[in-house]
Amino acid sequence: ISSPITIVIDVDFGPRRFGSPYPAGVIGSTSGQDLSGGDGFYEDFRQSLLQSAGSSEETALYNALPSGTVPTNIGPARDVEVSSPILRALGLIDPIADPTREMTNFGPPPAIGFNSAIPFDFTPDNGIDRNTFDFDSTVVHEVAHALGFTSNAGFRDLVPSFPAFPTVWDLYRFSDSITSQTFSTSQRILTAGTNQSELQVFFANGGSKVLLSTGGPAASRGDRNQSSHWRIKELTPNNTKIGVMDPVGRPGDRDVITQADIDALNVFGYQVGAAQANVTVKVTSPNGSENIGAGGSLPIAWTVNSTNAVSTQSIDLSTDGGASFPIPVALGIAGTARSFNFNVPSSLLTNNARIRVTARDANGTAGDDSSDADFIIATPRADFSLAVTPNSQTVGVGTSTSFNVNVQGLNNFSQQVTLSATTSPQSSDVTTSFSNASVSPGTPSTLTVTTSSTTQAGTINLTITGRSGDITRTVAATVSVVSSPTFMFNVTPATQSVLAGSSGVFSASLQALAGFNQPATLTATSDQSKISNITFSQSTITPGQNSNITIATPVDSPAVTANITITATSGQIVRTATVKLEVLA
Incomplete structure (x- = not known):
């Protein structure tokens, strides 16, 4: 706020608020200095807004406010309740508050109490520790109430005789159906919500509709949060905090003023500068329940929303559930990175691990976030992996084929592994057997799949289990x-690899399936024009025969890898195989 005003605020930091006990769970509270001028004062106030307008957009907005009388859903209003700092900003009262005459002129000044029983974090620059509340954000929130974030929506629900008496913020409080075309004539909402799903919005005749809390002054109706706040983030469509005027303080959270807060202050009548730089970080993984093996890799992922480009990032690790983050994981991470793999030391063991990611822009403005819950880093369990090669075979009816099955021990695994196999669809005329059905890590086993003369043509799916x-x-x-x-x-x-001027030799063969006994003709092509001298020891072979394929390379060949495609053709049956010849210059 750049309006040249001075305000006086009484502050009490202690276990009681100016002598009165705090209700349970209250972090802080504000009593504003709210004034009015009686019947007809609303129009005087609107004219003052017009005179203070600093842009054509502000002039258009204040001209669009209702003239003379404000329509509300509990009746017309000709008066408005205005926080004294707004009156000072508009020049309607002395812009500089005089502490010696404040009580006489306008009654008690704004008063803010901060509950000292609450565990506050007073140094937000290094992040907000878990189980503590950001004192800086709490101060900003409570001062903002004194500056005009107030609402009379819901007082009529508690006191039936309460008049139609909007605050300045209430001049922009509507049902969700509001549009720019109906801004001047639509009723302002001065009742609490009837249920949690009923929406009320802040709308300044253009731009976005911003959700408001609907619980009334006692937070007893609607969404159960006081109406003098934005809608609680858990009830927003994207679970996103709207601004510093969120109704709930949360341990570990760092809250800053957002554009929504600034837009509201601007239409209250203050001169407002540009939005402060803001860096918002969200850790997406790990976020609790993970069990990471010490000595293994921990993938870390996060998102960043920043007013300015992020220039550097860092990651720290907590082993006490987020109370502190003493272990640096990575420093100087590029500003564009959104993931990192942490090689966890084998000696690092904890049941209460959390990750914190901090992002900073070039001006040093920082934001951070940590894992939502604890995850575990434990001694990795002895385990094994299972592999099969090849992963597919072709076989004729009444014949068999085989696969190689390998067990690899992990983390010092040394136990016996029992192998089994099932087929799908199941068929009694397809059998499986292992050369060794119980193996230790590193010992291979051959799986043989045998078909009978009655096996139907088609695909058999194998599941091999260890x-x-x-x-x-x-x-x-x-x-x-x-x-x-x-x-x-x-x-x-x-x-194969050969020197330029030398030749590579490959061997081609046919394997008969279902009684195949015909010859096949061999041909070859190369994707490198200089590697095209290809000859066959036999250009036609039958099952059981081999043909040597010689590929000659010229002396002046550059270093290159040639892909050679060999084709075998027998009638309508065509099969291909591709090999690589690497020429070393």
Whole structure:
């Protein structure tokens, strides 16, 4: 606020508020100095707003306010309740409060009490510790009430004789159906909500509708929060805090003034500068319940919303549930990063781990957030992995094929693993067997899948399971069963490296399926024009025969990797295999 005013506020920090006990759970409270001028004062106030307008947009807004009488849902109003700082900003009373005459002229000045029984964090620059409340934000919130964040919505519900008497903020309080076209004539809402879902909004004849609390002065109706606040963040569509005038203080939260707060202060009649820089961080992972193995990797993820570009970020670790964050995880993280993998030391063990991410812009403005709940870093459990190669095979009716199954121990696992396999769809004419059904880590086993003469052509899905104690791991593979004669085509090795001017030699072979016994013709192509001298020891082979494929390279060949596609064709059956030849210049 840049309006040249001076206000006086009585402040009491202690276990009692100016001698009276605090209600349970109250962090702080404010008594405003709210004044009015009687019948017809509303129009005088509106004219003062017009005279103070600092832009064409403000002039248009104040011209759009109702002239003379304010329509409300409990009757017309010709008076308005105005916080004394607003009157000072508009020049309607002395802009500089005189403490010696304040009581005589306008009654008690604004008074704020802060409950010393509440655990406050007085140094927000390094983040707000868990289980403490941000004192800086609490002060801003309570002072903002004194500056005009007040509402008479709901007083009629408690006192039936209470008149239609809006505050300045109430001049912009509407039902959710308000539009710019109806701004001047729509009723201002001066009742509390009837239920939690009923919406009331702050609307300044343009821009967004901002949700308001609807509980009335006693927070006993509507959404159960006092009407002199924004709607509580848990009841907003995106669970997002609207501004510093959220009705609830939360331990560990750092609250700052937002654009919504500034927009309201601006239409109250203050001269308001640009919004302060704001950096908002949200840790999305880990957020509690995770069990991380010491010595392993912990993926950390977060989001950042910032007025200015973020220049640097850091991550810290707590082992006491967020009471402190003494362990630096990473410093100097790029401002654009939104994830980080932390290699957890094997000696770091705790049941109360939390991560805190801090982001800063170039001016040093910082925001931070920590995990919502504790996660565990524990000694990693001995475990094993299960793998199968290849993951698919083709077999003819009445024949068999095999897979290699491997068990790899993790974290010093050394127990026996029992292997089993199931097929889907289940069929009594398809059998499975292991060369070794109980293996220790590192010992291979061969799974043989056998079909009978009555097995139907199609795909068999295999589920291979390894069990050891209460640990179970599974992998999947498939077997394609063919009934018509066909073949599989293999070329080995998959990759070779040769010097320029030398040749690489590969071997091609056919495997018959379902009684296939015909010859296949071999051809080859290269994706490198200089690596195109390809010859076959046999250009036609039958099942059981091999053909050596020689690929010659020129002496002046550059260093290059050629992809060679070998094709075997027999009638309508075409099979291909691709190998790589790396030429070293």
